[in-house]
Amino acid sequence: MKAIRVNEHGGPEVLSYEDVPTPEPGPGEARVRLAASGVNFIDVYQRAGLYPMETPFTLGQEGAGEVDAVGEGVEEVSVGDHVAFASVMGSYAEYAVVPAHSLVPVNVTLVEARVAAAVMLQGMTAHYLTHSTFPLQEGHTILLHAAAGGVGLLLVQMAKMRGATVIGTAGSEEKASLAKDAGADEVILYREQDFVEETKRITGGEGVDVVYDSVGKDTFDGGLDCLKPRGYMVLFGASSGPVAPIDPQTLNQKGSLFLTRPSLARHTLTREELLWRAESILSWIGNNTLEVRIGGTYPLSEAAQAHRDLEGRKTTGKLILIP
Secondary structure, three states, X not given: OEEEEEOOOOOHHHEEEEEOOOOOOOOOEEEEEEEEXXXXXXXXXXXXXXXXXXXXEEXXXXXXXXXXXXXXXXXXXXXXXXXXXXXXXXXXXXXXXXXHHHOEEOOOOOOOHHHHHHHHHHHHXXXXXXXXXXXXXXXXXXXXXXXXXXXXXXXXXXHHHOOOEEEEEEOOHHHHHHHXXXXXXXXXXXXXXXXHHHHHHHOOOOOEEEXXXXXXXXXXXXXXXXXXXXXXXXXXXXXXXXXXXXXXXHHHHOOOOEEEOOOOHHHOOOHHHHHHHXXXXXXXXXXXXXOOOEEEEEEHHHHHHHHHHHHOOOOOEEEEEEO
């Protein structure tokens, strides 16, 4: 089968389109013939070595397709089932072997495979951020960086479902328009406006209840200044680079703030929790409550270009690879 391999850490040029043996499922595993794979910033971090991994490895943590073989003892799925998954390595390929308990059923008459692949990681991230890390409710106001990105557009919609007021940031008028179309109440053009000053203006000087920050280095310090007393800084990514170490006393000085760095893996610890998040998202898509924007579709062989576009902040919504 064909797969994208990383033989050494580096830039997009290290992504190698290779022939590798088709994997066989072991006990408790299923093999999925992939119809689509999602591209995420965690893939960039692993490729570059920011999240070091032993090379060589097959990149990708998210996909959707059809089960074509199962190992001993598998009860969760059967051959022929349409499924999706996240947080399992090896999805930049034609086939992936996945623990059966990590597979989520997909009704392909309501949600096509490429859409299912597009929302497993980013959709469940938006779900845990809005439902668990800081459970939003009526009356809350949030600041969301990268509001027109893959997680951003989904998180805007989920925040509005839960009654929150959404202030987003975006890098262009086009991206701001997409965020507003998704439901954002206000969008700050961060290249032209100081997002701290604008957030304080919009909130009448009060600040926001929570900042959702996937950008990291460029926005973190300013985000702390946007929070109300006892507000929450939720750092869930680092697209501009890692945040420098922080003295906990800073959180006291800026208003007894809370700081957390959550991950999807810790919010899908059980199959019940995984199914709750995934099935909620897929049902919202199926009944047109949640809209998914696929910003780019690439052949698997062009994974390097997908990474260049993602890192260059040229994209909106989700990027997808097709084997």
